[in-house]
Amino acid sequence: MAALEKFEHWYHNRHEYAREWKKRTGGKVIGTFCTYVPDEILTAAGMLHSRILGSHEPQDVTEPHIFGMFCPFCRDSLAQGLKGRFNYLDGIVLAHSCIHYRQTFDSWRAHIPTEFTYYLPMPNMVQSPSAKSYYVGEVAKFKAALEEYAGKKITDADLDRGIELTNKNRRLLHKIYEFRKTDPPKLTGTEALYIATTAQFVDYEEHNKALEEASEEVADRTVDRDPGIRLMAVGSENDDVEFFKMVESVGATVVIDEQCAGTRYFWNEARIQPDRLQTISDRYVERPPCPTKDYPERQRFPHVLQLAKDYKAQGAIIMQEKFCDPHEGDNPVLKKYLEDNGIPTLGLEFDSTNPLGPFRIRVEAFLETLRTDDLF
C-alpha cells in the first residue's frame, strides 16, 4: 500500500485499527470527545488516543438519550457507542466545549459500560488571564487520574515523549498541507481530510512515519486533474468525505480548511517551557479557538482569513452542522467578514447524512459565480 493510501484505509477501518493496536501493544485505548483533549498526556501514558467520530449513516438509537435538536455529530457519535462499535474502548475523556457534547459524554457514561471516564473542565474563557493557570491544574489532575487508572506513574521522560510525538505530528501535517498551496495543488481536499482526521486516532509513531513517506510521494506527484476553483472549507466536525468528493468532482479543489477534522486539531505546536504540564496545557489555551471559546474578542476570524489568503482560496464553503449553536452564532458574522475581505462564501447546513443532490446544485452554482471563463 502506498503511504498516501494508508490514511484512507485507516479512516474506513478505524475500529479494526484500534483493536489491532490493542492486541499488538497490550495498551489501553481511550476514546476522546473533542479536539481539546490533550493527546500528549494519553500518549505519555502509553495509551492510544482514539477520537470518537460518527459514521454518517442514518440511526434511530439515540432518541431516548439525547434530544433530537442536539447536533447531528453528537447524536451520530453516541449512536456509535450505543451500537457497540467502540466496545474496545477502555476509557473515555471529554474536554469541555459545548453543552451538546457534554450531554453526549454523560449519556455515554450512563449507558455504555466503560472502565475509565473523565470529564476535563477545559475553560471556555481562554481569553481570561487566569485561563492558563487554571487549566494547568486541571491537566495535572487528569494526569494523576490516568496514573491511578493505569497503576503506573507518568514520568517526565514519558511527558517529553508525548510532547515530542504530538509536536512532530503537527509539523508533519503542516508540511504535507504545504502541497495544497501549490498551483495546481498536489494534494486534494479529500486526501487532506483523510490525513488530518486519522491523526486523531492513529498511533503518532505510525502516523508520523506514514506522513513522512506520503510527503515524499506527494512531492514527486504530477497532477493530472483540472483543479478548478480553489476553495476553503470552514466548519466544525465535518469529516464529510462524500461531500468533499462531490465538491472536487464538479470543478473545484478544497485547498485549506478551518475545522476540527483538520487544521483546528493540529495548527499550533506546544511551546516548550521548563514546566512540562504548562507546555501541554498552554497549547490548548493558545490554539486557534473553537467558537465556544472565542469570546469576547473574535480571534478566530482573522485566522480563518489568513488561511484563505495563504492558501489562495477563491471562495469558502461554510459548513454549518445543524443545531450547532456556537457556529450558528459565528457564521452570519463570519460570512460578512470573509465577503468584506474578498472571499465569497456559500453556506450549507449539514446533517449526519449528506443530501448530495441538493448540495451539488448549490456548489455548482457557487462555482459558476466564481469562474472567470464566462458564458457571456
Add this chain to the structure above:
Amino acid sequence: MAEFWRWKEYNWKDPDKDWKTAKMITAGIDVGSVSSQAVIATDGELYAYSSMRTGSNSPDSARKALEWALQDTGMKQENIQYVVGTGYGRVNVPFANKAITEIACHARGANFMAGNSVRTILDMGGQDCKAIHCDEKGKVTNFLMNDKCAAGTGRGMEVIADLLAVPIEQVGELSFNVPEEPEPVSSTCVVFAKSEAMGLLKDGWTKSKVLAAYCLAMAKRVSELLERIGVEKEFFITGGIAKNAGVVKRLEQVIGISAVQSKYDSQLAGALGAALFGQALLQKEKAAGKVA
C-alpha cells in the same frame, strides 16, 4: 378520477421565422423536478419551445421535450449545433454539450425576458424555490435556495389543487373570490398545510377562502427567502408559480415591490437561458476554429 393538479402541456414555434436562414441554432433543455422545457434559439432569438411534465426517466424527458419542440418545424436534432442541459436532471440530458445549473440559466433567461435592469429573480419551481441576484448581463452574483421543503413550491400548489378539486390554472383567480383576506395556513410544511386546509373545509370555509389562505402562506414563505437575500429592483419572477396571480399579487403586497412583466412564458426562463448560453459557447467554439 380527475387530476386537478394536471396542467396543460404545450409547444409553440415562431411562424415568422425560417430556421434555415439562421447561422446558429442552439437548444436549451431544462429537466426540472416537475416540468421539463426545451427551447430552440436561432441566432440568439427564441424560435420554438415545448413544456411538459417530467417523467420518471430524465433522459427520456429531455428527448421528448426536444422532439415536441421540433414538431412541425422541419428541423431535426442534428441541425442543432449546441445543446445545454439544465435543471435537476441537467447531467442526464444525453445529447447535451454542456450542463449548467438552473440558477445561472434562470438569471440569463430572465435578463432576456424582462430586460437587463433585472437584479433580483425569484424562481418558483416545482420542488424548490430560489432567490437570485444578477448583474446587467444576467450573470449570477448571489443566490439562496429553500431547504428540504416543498412549502412555497409548485408541487405544494398541486397538492392543494387536488385536495380542493380545483383545476390548477384556476387557483389564482378563485383565491381572490373572498370578501376579505383570511389568515394564512401553516407556511412551513405542505403536509401540515394540507391537514390544516382539510380542517378549514370542515369548519365551513369556502374553497376560495382556503385557496386564499394557502396562496398567502406560500407568498409569505417565499418572501422570507427574498428578505434574507434582499430585493433589488427590478424584480422578476420565473417558474410555474409565476403564472399563479393568487401567489404573485400577494407576494408583491408582502414585499411591497411589483414584479416586472414579460411577454414571454415564465416557465421558459431556465431552458431559454440554457439556449442562450449555448449560443455564447458555440460562438466561442467557432471563433476558436473548433467548429465550422
